[in-house]
Amino acid sequence: MAVYTEISDDELDALLDQYDLGQALSCKGIAEGVENSNYLLHTEAGYFILTLYEKRVNAKDLPFFLGLMEHLAAGGFMSPTPITAKDGSNLKEVAGRPAAIIEFLDGRSVRRATPNHCALLGQTLALLHTIGSDFKLTRSNTLSLASWRPLYESCLNSNGSSLEDDLLPDIAAEIDFLEKHWPNDLPSGVIHADLFPDNIFFLKDRVSGVIDYYFACNDFFAYDLAICLNAWCFETDGSFNITKARKLLNGYREVRAFSQQELEFLPLLCRGAAIRFLLTRLYDWLNQVEGALVKPKDPLEYFKKLQFHQAVTTVAAYGLD
Numbered sequence: 263m264a265v266y267t268e269i270s271d272d273e274l275d276a277l278l279d280q281y282d283l284g285q286a287l288s289c290k291g292i293a294e295g296v297e298n299s300n301y302l303l304h305t306e307a308g309y310f311i312l313t314l315y316e317k318r319v320n321a322k323d324l325p326f327f328l329g330l331m332e333h334l335a336a337g338g339f340m341s342p343t344p345i346t347a348k349d350g351s352n353l354k355e356v357a358g359r360p361a362a363i364i365e366f367l368d369g370r371s372v373r374r375a376t377p378n379h380c381a382l383l384g385q386t387l388a389l390l391h392t393i394g395s396d397f398k399l400t401r402s403n404t405l406s407l408a409s410w411r412p413l414y415e416s417c418l419n420s421n422g423s424s425l426e427d428d429l430l431p432d433i434a435a436e437i438d439f440l441e442k443h444w445p446n447d448l449p450s451g452v453i454h455a456d457l458f459p460d461n462i463f464f465l466k467d468r469v470s471g472v473i474d475y476y477f478a479c480n481d482f483f484a485y486d487l488a489i490c491l492n493a494w495c496f497e498t499d500g501s502f503n504i505t506k507a508r509k510l511l512n513g514y515r516e517v518r519a520f521s522q523q524e525l526e527f528l529p530l531l532c533r534g535a536a537i538r539f540l541l542t543r544l545y546d547w548l549n550q551v552e553g554a555l556v557k558p559k560d561p562l563e564y565f566k567k568l569q570f571h572q573a574v575t576t577v578a579a580y581g582l583d
């Protein structure tokens with residue numbers, strides 16, 4: 263359960279006094295997520311998500327994240343909208359943390375994605391890129407290439423286990439490689455940057471919600487695809503499911519066409535996406551927050567994904583001709 267910050271009844275009442283949502287009927291910590299504290303808030307006006315922003319979220323980025331959610335929803339995308347308080351703002355403070363109340367979306371994330379879910383994911387991602395393209399605010403990707411070496415170095419300085427130590431030379435070599443070969447001119451715009459299966463809700467055969475915009479930024483569209491290939495197209499035994507990859511990529515290009523260059527760079531972008539999640543997971547593994555109700559994610563899973571992409575030479579490995 264990701265709850266780093268507890269809120270008292272008085273703090274909750276004081277927050278709700280600032281909204282037109284009536285009194286709180288219940289407020290329960292949510293048993294998913296790793297980044298922020300999330301509560302399922304039930305008030306006289308209905309159900310909402312109360313999010314308290316934690317360590318990785320810089321308060322100065324919140325207008326970008328909350329504004330993006332509003333922009334996407336206004337464009338017909340299935341993003342929740344932040345709720346506006348009586349004073350017109352959508353950002354408040356609770357228990358010393360920045361906080362927002364967000365529209366609750368129906369639907370469920372899938373535990374075992376099928377190829378059909380991957381096709382819907384591809385269409386949805388391309389829709390997000392298209393609708394997001396005229397969003398006026400910008401935010402650079404603070405977890406891209408430039409951040410990987412400092413993140414790696416901070417892992418070196420932690421007291422890790424011998425298992426992590428064994429990986430470190432390979433990670434260093436990979437960062438060297440990525441620094442030499444990372445592209446600097448691919449089609450770019452607003453990307454989600456964390457579109458894992460827990461961040462999409464489905465209702466029957468359609469996508470009913472896309473949540474968790476707290477890594478969203480401006481970066482290569484194809485990097486977002488690389489993140490999704492990693493998060494959705496490997497099975498629990500570590501094998502790569504080429505059918506899911508093909509469905510994801512074909513679903514995407516039904517809505518937005520790839521350039522030849524994007525396809526050529528896809529294997530490299532997948533390596534970068536694997537290093538990004540490997541490093542943040544490793545960092546979190548080595549720096550667990552005492553007393554927090556959260557289950558850290560496995561960094562090794564992303565080391566194995568990295569090894570798969572290191573052996574890829576063309577997009578044929580991802581199911582494309």
Ligand SMILES: Nc1ncnc2c1ncn2[C@@H]1O[C@H](COP(=O)(O)OP(=O)(O)O)[C@@H](O)[C@H]1O
Nearest residue numbers: 292294295296297298311342365366367473474
């Ligand atoms: N708008 C929403 N509607 C319904 N449930 C939500 C919504 N936002 C978050 N949740 C629930 O809260 C969980 C954690 O949210 P998430 O944004 O992924 O947290 P974190 O930022 O910590 O990763 C989700 O898995 C989902 O169960």
Ligand SMILES: N[C@@H](CCOP(=O)(O)O)C(=O)O
Nearest residue numbers: 295296297456458539543559
């Ligand atoms: N998706 C990341 C961790 C961030 O999790 P989320 O709860 O914000 O989706 C990972 O798997 O490492």
